[in-house]
Amino acid sequence: MSKISKTPQPPYYAVIFTSERTEGDKGYGQMADKMVELAFQQPGFWGVESVRDNTGLEITVSYWESLEAIKNWKENALHKVVQDKGKTVWYKRFALRVSKVERDNFFEM
Amino acid sequence: MSKISKTPQPPYYAVIFTSERTEGDKGYGQMADKMVELAFQQPGFWGVESVRDNTGLEITVSYWESLEAIKNWKENALHKVVQDKGKTVWYKRFALRVSKVERDNFFEM
Numbered sequence: 001m002s003k004i005s006k007t008p009q010p011p012y013y014a015v016i017f018t019s020e021r022t023e024g025d026k027g028y029g030q031m032a033d034k035m036v037e038l039a040f041q042q043p044g045f046w047g048v049e050s051v052r053d054n055t056g057l058e059i060t061v062s063y064w065e066s067l068e069a070i071k072n073w074k075e076n077a078l079h080k081v082v083q084d085k086g087k088t089v090w091y092k093r094f095a096l097r098v099s100k101v102e103r104d105n106f107f108e109m
Numbered sequence: 110m111s112k113i114s115k116t117p118q119p120p121y122y123a124v125i126f127t128s129e130r131t132e133g134d135k136g137y138g139q140m141a142d143k144m145v146e147l148a149f150q151q152p153g154f155w156g157v158e159s160v161r162d163n164t165g166l167e168i169t170v171s172y173w174e175s176l177e178a179i180k181n182w183k184e185n186a187l188h189k190v191v192q193d194k195g196k197t198v199w200y201k202r203f204a205l206r207v208s209k210v211e212r213d214n215f216f217e218m
Contacts, residue, residue, distance in 0.1 A: 003166055004127050004204045014208050016123060016170055018113050018158045022218075049127045049204075051160040051168045057112055059160045059168040061125055093217040095113045095158075099123050099208035108202040109131075 005047025005063055010101045012046060013064040019094035021056035028090050031082055038078060044069025056092075063101075070098060114156025114172055119210045121155060122173040128203035130165035137199050140191055147187060153178025165201075172210075179207060 021028065032050075039045050044065035052058040064070045073079060086094070130137065141159075148154050153174035161167040173179045182188060195203070 002202060003129065004202060007204075007206075010206075014123075014125060014206060016125065016210075018170070020112065049168060051162050051166050053160050053162055057160050059158060059170060061127070061168060061170075087216060087218075091216065091218065093111060093113060093215070095116075095213060095215050097116075097119075097123060097210045097213040099210040101125075101206045101208040104204060104206040106202070106204050107196060107200065109196075109200065 003049060004106075005049055007046050007063050007101070007104065010103055012101050013067060013070060014099050014101050015062045015064065015070060016097040016099060017058075017060045017062075017094065019058050019060075019090075020092045021058070021090055022092050023056075026089055031085075031090075035079065035082060038076065039073065042069065042073050042076070045073070067098070112158060113215075114158055116155050116172045116210070116213065119212055121210050122176060122179060123208050123210050124171045124173065124179060125206040125208060126167075126169045126171075126203065128167050128169075129201045130167070130199055131201050132165075135198055140194075140199075144188065144191060147185065148182065151178065151182050151185070154182070176207070 036048055039048060039062060046063040046065060048060060048062040050060040145157055148157060148171060155172040155174060157169060157171040159169040
């Protein structure tokens with residue numbers, strides 16, 4: 001099964017989250033799975049692509065219908081708890097970028 | 110050293126490239142390193158973040174000053190050769206999305 005999101009026609013929004021983790025899992029994997037599950041229940045959520053390597057580097061890109069949908073997700077109560085824990089426990093550093101997808105191009109062999 | 114790009118104040122552009130590879134390296138790693146080296150020589154290139162796992166899934170996000178800088182990179186002669194080879198040899202499927210970063214947020218422990 002493809003791990004690439006089937007997003008609709010642009011424009012739509014992408015949240016690009018690049019992170020470097022502290023040592024050890026400390027419940028991170030389980031939390032990440034839970035957050036994806038929760039995101040799929042959000043209105044205006046259009047998918048997520050995520051890659052993690054064994055050095056603790058990760059890029060997760062989530063796709064959204066609107067800035068409002070992103071704001072609602074940011075303010076989700078459970079997600080807020082996780083955001084706080086991210087800064088104290090899991091992440092050494094991260095960058096979060098909110099962007100508007102203007103065009104896209106899909107290829108399949 | 111951080112693998113997160115130190116991009117300037119928004120707005121700027123992000124090219125989100127998510128791919129699933131065919132089996133085996135077939136010169137992919139070497140080409141990818143070469144492309145990063147070449148991108149750094151492009152006007153308006155502001156950095157790249159890339160994560161690859163051992164299942165062949167990869168997300169690479171490159172940052173650019175303008176749509177014109179992205180277009181010039183797309184049309185770079187050596188890059189064009191690599192794009193063609195990507196479709197015939199390296200990639201099972203991919204999605205390429207051009208987006209405009211409207212806001213960002215950096216965290217460091």
